[in-house]
Amino acid sequence: MQLTAGCHISFTATAPAPLILMLRPRSGFAQWVMKEEYLLQPQVPVVEYTDSYGNLCQRLIVPEGALAVSTTVQVETADHVDVQPGAPFVPIQHLPETALQFLLPSRYCQSDSLAELASEIVADSRxxxxxxxxxxxxIHSHIQYAYGASDVSTSAVETARHRVGVCRDFAHLGIALCRSLNIPARMVVGYLYQLEPMDLHAWFEAFVGDHWYVFDASQSELRGNRIAIAYGRDAADVALATQFGPITLTDMQVWVDAVAPQ
Amino acid sequence: MQLTAGCHISFTATAPAPLILMLRPRSGFAQWVMKEEYLLQPQVPVVEYTDSYGNLCQRLIVPEGALAVSTTVQVETADHVDVQPGAPFVPIQHLPETALQFLLPSRYCQSDSLAELASEIVADSRxxxxxxxxxxxxIHSHIQYAYGASDVSTSAVETARHRVGVCRDFAHLGIALCRSLNIPARMVVGYLYQLEPMDLHAWFEAFVGDHWYVFDASQSELRGNRIAIAYGRDAADVALATQFGPITLTDMQVWVDAVAPQ
Amino acid sequence: MQLTAGCHISFTATAPAPLILMLRPRSGFAQWVMKEEYLLQPQVPVVEYTDSYGNLCQRLIVPEGALAVSTTVQVETADHVDVQPGAPFVPIQHLPETALQFLLPSRYCQSDSLAELASEIVADSRxxxxxxxxxxxxIHSHIQYAYGASDVSTSAVETARHRVGVCRDFAHLGIALCRSLNIPARMVVGYLYQLEPMDLHAWFEAFVGDHWYVFDASQSELRGNRIAIAYGRDAADVALATQFGPITLTDMQVWVDAVAPQ
Amino acid sequence: MQLTAGCHISFTATAPAPLILMLRPRSGFAQWVMKEEYLLQPQVPVVEYTDSYGNLCQRLIVPEGALAVSTTVQVETADHVDVQPGAPFVPIQHLPETALQFLLPSRYCQSDSLAELASEIVADSRxxxxxxxxxxxxIHSHIQYAYGASDVSTSAVETARHRVGVCRDFAHLGIALCRSLNIPARMVVGYLYQLEPMDLHAWFEAFVGDHWYVFDASQSELRGNRIAIAYGRDAADVALATQFGPITLTDMQVWVDAVAPQ
Incomplete structure (x- = not known):
């Protein structure tokens, strides 16, 4: 399905301050970026670079006053994500090198502390x-989806304890549990068609069989029509806006719409 | 100046065959991609990857029959390129590591065979x-700009001998001469506003002082309003379309227009 | 000074299990690896790869039974590390791209939770x-150096609270406090001449002025004659041995000696 | 078989001049570097970096006077290289991304000019x-192995014409012919046990089936016990010493010996 998706973010700054954005999806296996728009108002200088995960990052200075960032993409997406019950565990020695870093614990995914819980959960699974x-x-059954019970410092260990959180927390817990079983897992942020309520979304991928598979613990069923914007170990790596100074995000709107067939 | 630029390329294939395109400019220091469109007709699956120079490459199969590729970008460009007479030669030991590969001879830039000519040319220059x-x-004075006298196999050594060529040959010769003086030089392909006749263009960059500077031997003066699409050692690295099989490029149109201020 | 340093590690495994080692120092600015020895007993197959930080990693299967790993390096090191009081803070927009990832919080360095403490500590510093x-x-004054009070799951937030730890904890706290001030900081593990008691060591580097500077909060004064083995965001990235299965590290000896001038 | 191999190179310089060496083999699939020694006399400062192919390169200044470089490695090598008649051609769309650059023509391997010859040679092969x-x-049958008939500027096109050359020329021709058939091919330099006469050696690898296979057109049969030092597109990328200034290589000795079993 062709989707058009975008976000509009307004910042204010009481003094010029640096900002790093990660708002330009790349074309990949399951998504082809047909059209893209990335507008800044005012048009300040920007330098774009690629981080160590391959994400495109935009570095700029928010001027004193206001900055509006508006991005839109039109993307050919897959209606269904790849599902492969029975895909085997990959022994460490056969994992591709690039997957190995996703076995390590990270800021929000302290896999080294969740091995016991993971073993209990998967006791009967292949x-x-x-x-x-x-x-x-x-996770979908045991963690309550609720706003306000977690914040940007909440990690998987806390979510496992308090059993409440949002999509980001669900993803962190899923990642941490996978890694504690020696399954590489990574965070994805992006757009999901018909997400309710509409917002930017977070899910995770795990490497089993011979590639990365999509999992989304916050949804009752695994839906396609996703647009990945950034990949990383956890939310620390894939913040869509990282600000360094007196910057306030004053407004943010996100939309995802189907493009009517012509 | 804001430019809108694009190209439309038509391919036909007598059997399905692979094609690698390099038609998605990235945002960089002097160019900010505000809008972009990349359409394939029919919409075949594409995988995009980044080559070792950081260029975005699109890999696909041209189906039997026809494929139309249409890309458009709207880019904020610099009206003037950076010019720095007197910027010093950088001793090899102080060059950034990433520049070192651009000292080596390459397919079309046999710098190892042009040292004598280079020394003669720059005898009186700092x-x-x-x-x-x-x-x-x-190069601008001694090489005649003419179509049909060179082809895709023509290298800098031949251009130095026959003294005729097109922008690609001019760039190759400039690169080879720089490298023979131990100055890193690389090829750029892209769009140039008001190029006559309009086409995709090739120029080169040399690393002196503390960064890469733009040079264009095919133009009488160094104009700005360029959109770089790809960087590499020479034309072998930055072919906008590399085909592997019975594919024919049947038509190609290129345009670059100023966006009227609003 | 020329140093010879090495470690001997014995593993046992009750079943074949994967192991990733990070025990081959690379030559860099302040260290030149003149001789190196890396022996496995028995000689099992190993594949070496480079992780995203440039560290050389060795991937192998520990056979059922015992594996002895013995590495020795002879390295030309700097007697004094570079010290630069007054070297300025680097605004985010001027940091090299490769330093930016070291601003982010990580598993053991939750910089997002330590901003208040950092501000208090540096209130009077340039x-x-x-x-x-x-x-x-x-850190050197307020954190007690003691074994057994922390373990492999201890993070900077806990060290700040309990005020006790070992070199690894000291480094994590230093890194987290720097990052909370928007100063890139990274973990280093390696050898330090005349460390008491002798062991592998951990310290940190911070990017100020125009490069990475060495800091070591566990030592009363900043001594040179260090051999860096691996760099990363924190201990999760630079574990010298990461095991995946029923492997036990049964013995480990580390030595660092001066090479007598000849 | 365990091999000990090394080279001793003497340089003289009439003024200080930069030199880039590529003399530190890395451990890989078929070779494990157990011991290594890399000595410079006098001990000048060196910075080591990794090029875009993963080779370790050493950058230094040759002082006025003499510099002696002495490297030795002890390596566990494979007695037999992997041979796989019938391993299939890999369609471009299924090649790993990192192999794609080895399809392109390069300085010494003008594959774009040798398609006709390649087609003739392989007319009857799968x-x-x-x-x-x-x-x-x-190549082994039709190209005469002889010293002095080719030099550092000799390319595959010339070797195809003159039908004479050394191992480097044999490798270049093999690479160029493979690439003209859309088979990725790359240059390897290193040591070969019992090479006659002993010297550094060059051979090539081609990507077919599911990995890179070794080929050596200068040898009557494909022998194992090789130590790869560097990989690249052709000799331009893998020069073991690249000098920039008034440096003379005055002596070079190479040795490869079997380590007696203990």
């Missing part, structure tokens, strides 16, 4: 895809 | 920027 | 090198 | 491994 899917289901 | 600019002027 | 050095002194 | 092996045999 190693690999089925374990990850069991984790996804467990 | 090492660094001035040498490169002298090379640029020498 | 931004940049002096702030980092004040942090280093504060 | 696409893939068998084509490459036919090319290797053809």
């Amino acid at each position: 190693p690999g895809y089925d374990q990850v899917d069991t984790i996804r289901q467990w | 090492p660094g920027y001035d040498q490169v600019d002298t090379i640029r002027q020498w | 931004p940049g090198y002096d702030q980092v050095d004040t942090i280093r002194q504060w | 696409p893939g491994y068998d084509q490459v092996d036919t090319i290797r045999q053809w």
Whole structure:
């Protein structure tokens, strides 16, 4: 399905201050960026670079006053994500080198502290895809989706304890549990068609069988029509806006619409 | 100045065959991609990857029959390129690591065979920027710009001998002469506003002083309002379309227009 | 000074299990690896790869039974590390791209939770090198060096609270405090001549002025003659041995000696 | 078999001049570097970096006077290289991204000019491994191995014409012919046990089936016990010493010996 998606973010700054944005999706296996628009008002100088995960990052100075950032993409997406029950666990020695870093604990995914919980959850699952899917289901059933109970410092260990959070927390917990089973797992942020309520979304991917598979613990079923914007170890790596100074995000609107067939 | 630029390329294939395109400019220091459109007709699957120079490449299969590729970008460009007479030669030991590969000879820039000519040309120039600019002027004065006298196999050594070529040959010769003086030089392909006749263009950059400077031996004066699409050692690295099989490029149109201020 | 340093590690495994080692120092600005020895007993197959920080990693399977790993390096090191009081804070927009990832919070360095403490500590310091050095002194004065009070899951937030730890904890706290001031900081593990008691060591580097500077909060004064083995965001990235399965590290010996001038 | 190999190179310089060496083999799939020694006399400062192919490069200034470089490695090598008749041609769309650059023409391997010759040679071979092996045999039969008939500027096109050369020329021709058939091919320099006469050696690898296979057109049969030092597109990328200034290589000795089993 062709989607048009975008976000409009307003910042104010009481003094010029640096900002790093990560708002330009790249074309990849399941998504082809057909059209894109990335507007800044005022048009300040920007330098774009690629981080160590391959994400495109935009570095700029927010001027004193206001900055409006408006991005839109039109993307050909896959209606269904790849699902592969039975895809086997990949022994460490056969993992591609680039996947190995996603075995390590990270800021929000302290996999080194969650091995016991992970073992309990997957006790009856076959190693690999089925374990990850069991984790996804467990999170969906046992963690309450609620706003305001977690914040930007909340980590997987806390979510496992308090059993409440938002999509970001669900993803962190899923990632941490997978890694504690030696399954590489990474965070994805992006757009999801018909997300309710509409917002930017976070989910995760796990490497089993022979590639990365999508999992989304905050949804009752695994829907396609996603646009990935950035990949990383956890939310620390994929913040869509990282600000360094007296900057306030004053407004943010996100939309995802189907493009009517012509 | 804001430019809108694009190209429309038509391919036909007598059997399905692979094609690698390099038609998505990235935002960089002197160019900010505000809008972009990249359409394929029919919409075949594409995988985009980044090559070792950081260029975005699109890999696809041209189906039997026809494929139309249409890309448009709207870019904020610099009206003037950076010019720095007197910028010094950078001793090899102080060059950034990423520049070192641009000292080596390459397919079309056999710098190892052009040291004598380079020395003659720059005999009276100060090492660094001035040498490169002298090379640029020498090429502009001594090489005749003409279509049909060179082809895709023509290299800098041949251009130095036959003294005729097109923008690609001019760039190759400039690059080869710079490298033979131990000045890193690289090829750029892209769009140039008001190029006559309009087409995709090729120029080169040399690393002197503390960064890469633009040089264009095919133009009488160094104009700004350029959109770089790809960087590499020479034309072998930056072919906008590399085809592998029975594919014919049947039509190509290129345009660059100023966006009227609103 | 020329140093010879090495470690001998013994592993046992109750079943074949994967192991990733990071025990081959690379030559860099302040260290030149003149001789190196890396022996495995038995000689199992190993694949070496480079992680995203440039560290050389060795991937292998520990066979059922025992594996002895013995590495020795002879390295020309700098007697004094570079010290630069007054080196300025680098605004985010001027940092090299590769330093930006070291601003982010990580598993053991939750910089997002330590801003208040950092501000208190550096209240009277000039931004940049002096702030980092004040942090280093504060840690050295306020954190008790003791074994057994922390473990592999201990993070900077806990060390700030309990005020006790080992070199790894000291480094994590230093890194987290720097990052909370928007100063890039990274973990280093390696050898330090005349460390008491001898062991592998951990310290940190901060990017101020125009490069990375060494800081070591666990030592009363900043000594040279260090051999860096690996760099990363924190201990999660630079574990010298990461094991995946029923592997036990049964013995480890580390030595660093001066090579007598000849 | 365990090999000990090394080279001793003497340089003189009439003035201080930069030199880039590529003399530190890395551990890889078929080779494990157990011991290594890299000595400079006098001990000048060196900075080591990794080029875009993953080779370790050493950058230094040769002082006025003399510099002696002495490297030794002890390596566990494979007695036999991997041979796989029938391994299929890999369609471009299925090649790993990192292999794609090895399809392009390069300084010494003008594959764009040798398609006709390649087609003739492989007319009766199955696409893939068998084509490459036919090319290797053809070169071995049709190109005379002789010193002095080629030099550092000699390319594959010239070798195809003059039918004489050394191992480097044999490798270039093999690479160029493979690439003209859309088979990725790359240059390797290193040590070969029992090479006659002993010297540094050059061979090539081609990507067919599912990985890179070794081919050596200068040898009557494909022997193992090789130590790869560097990989690249052709000799321009893998020069073991690249000098920039008044440096003379005055002596070079190379040795490869079997380590007696203990």
